[in-house]
Amino acid sequence: MVDAVKPRILCISLTPLRRDARVLRQIALLASLGEVTTIGFGETPEGAAHHLRVPDGLATLPQTPAGVARLALRAHRSAECSSPAARWVLRQRVPRDGLRAEGLEADGRGAGARPDGEPWVGEHWDLVVANDARVLDLAFRLAGDAPVWADLHEWAPEERTHIRSWRLLVAPFMVHLCARYLPRAPLVTTVSEGIVELYRERFGVDARLMTNAGPFRGIAVGPAPGNGGPAPRVEDSPVRCVHSGAAIHGRGLERMIAAFLRLPERFTLDLFLVPGGDGGAHLRELRSLAAGSPRIAFRDPVAPAELPDALAAYDLGVFWIPPTHTNARLTLPNKFFDYVQARLGLAIGPSEEMVRVLERYGLGVVSDSFEVEDLVASLRDVTAAQLDGWKRAADRAAEPLGFEAQAAPIRAALGQLLRPA
Numbered sequence: 001m002v003d004a005v006k007p008r009i010l011c012i013s014l015t016p017l018r019r020d021a022r023v024l025r026q027i028a029l030l031a032s033l034g035e036v037t038t039i040g041f042g043e044t045p046e047g048a049a050h051h052l053r054v055p056d057g058l059a060t061l062p063q064t065p066a067g068v069a070r071l072a073l074r075a076h077r078s079a080e081c082s083s084p085a086a087r088w089v090l091r092q093r094v095p096r097d098g099l100r101a102e103g104l105e106a107d108g109r110g111a112g113a114r115p116d117g118e119p120w121v122g123e124h125w126d127l128v129v130a131n132d133a134r135v136l137d138l139a140f141r142l143a144g145d146a147p148v149w150a151d152l153h154e155w156a157p158e159e160r161t162h163i164r165s166w167r168l169l170v171a172p173f174m175v176h177l178c179a180r181y182l183p184r185a186p187l188v189t190t191v192s193e194g195i196v197e198l199y200r201e202r203f204g205v206d207a208r209l210m211t212n213a214g215p216f217r218g219i220a221v222g223p224a225p226g227n228g229g230p231a232p233r234v235e236d237s238p239v240r241c242v243h244s245g246a247a248i249h250g251r252g253l254e255r256m257i258a259a260f261l262r263l264p265e266r267f268t269l270d271l272f273l274v275p276g277g278d279g280g281a282h283l284r285e286l287r288s289l290a291a292g293s294p295r296i297a298f299r300d301p302v303a304p305a306e307l308p309d310a311l312a313a314y315d316l317g318v319f320w321i322p323p324t325h326t327n328a329r330l331t332l333p334n335k336f337f338d339y340v341q342a343r344l345g346l347a348i349g350p351s352e353e354m355v356r357v358l359e360r361y362g363l364g365v366v367s368d369s370f371e372v373e374d375l376v377a378s379l380r381d382v383t384a385a386q387l388d389g390w391k392r393a394a395d396r397a398a399e400p401l402g403f404e405a406q407a408a409p410i411r412a413a414l415g416q417l418l419r420p421a
Helices: 021-031 065-072 084-091 133-143 164-184 193-203 253-262 281-290 304-311 334-341 352-361 372-379 384-397 408-418
Strands: 008-016 035-041 050-054 127-131 148-152 187-190 239-247 267-275 296-299 316-319 345-348 364-366
Touching (some): 008 133, 021 035, 021 127, 021 408, 065 164, 127 133, 127 408, 133 148, 164 193, 187 193, 187 408, 239 253, 239 334, 253 267, 253 281, 253 372, 267 281, 304 334, 316 334, 334 345, 345 352, 352 384
Parallel strands (some): 148 187, 239 267, 239 316, 316 345, 345 364
């Protein structure tokens, strides 16, 4: 019997793929359905059969003088596929003897050194995946007649509207890409119910929810402080708190540190932070703010797949992100689900999408506001019994909030797209 030919799937994400937790889960899903070729930064991610490695440092937006001029003139059609990264991809050639992972990324220049190859535009794919709006133009250019799955990791028109140049030049281009291409994509997904509604209202697309949930982990519920003995007094119960993520301005990390400096001594905070795109400047600022406190520690970051096991040693996962823009207001991030899989209680601010899930499953505590005084008040009197209850609620929620359950409808939709006509 001849084995059926696997569907050929192209996954585009102009991010460092091995550090992008959402895309890594996506690739694992795609690899269960076909043969996956990836385009992105860094080495070949797990699950990819082939990988076109984009050289580090290439801009993913039209940031050349000509590109900026096109954006300023609202010449958005001519700005499509004009970013240095997209132009580089379109110049590459597929070797005539076929795709090979080692040949595509051997020297960081990809297969472009093969003069006898064919252009990527002419390759046949059964499915092309566009991760985020900024690659929609490239995905449709490479897709030909293949369907495109647009996976939008946030509300694209306001990705960085706190930056004036982005707001004036890039935001209209993101609107153009969404308006032109999303209605043509048979599958559009995004990260929270609020952002699903925004894409429906603004662009008329039937976007579907695929949260940032990580895989289900069979981690045992850890003991709450005082378990196994007489119930300790509130003031005697240690509370081990943790936060994981990137050290990026606007995520409320300064307020988090300020709150823990004011909380009673029974509260500790460990931070698993990776530097942001500022070369680590904000991370250094945070270290300086916490200097001198023996209750605040900075730990070495761990890989996404290892994070739930590292977090399981704590009691509460903390994330208080002020609603400074639409994506912050509607965020439902990886870390929320990591805390659940680690069987932790959660301490969050009144962020509507996180509150929606937290209250549905009884996972933890919500502060009244994002002011430091309210953050402190939300935790000051937490008891061992509350911590134990929240951890057990996380255990009950871990399976329905795992990637397998959360992504099941998307897997079914992909199966339909890949079904032979």
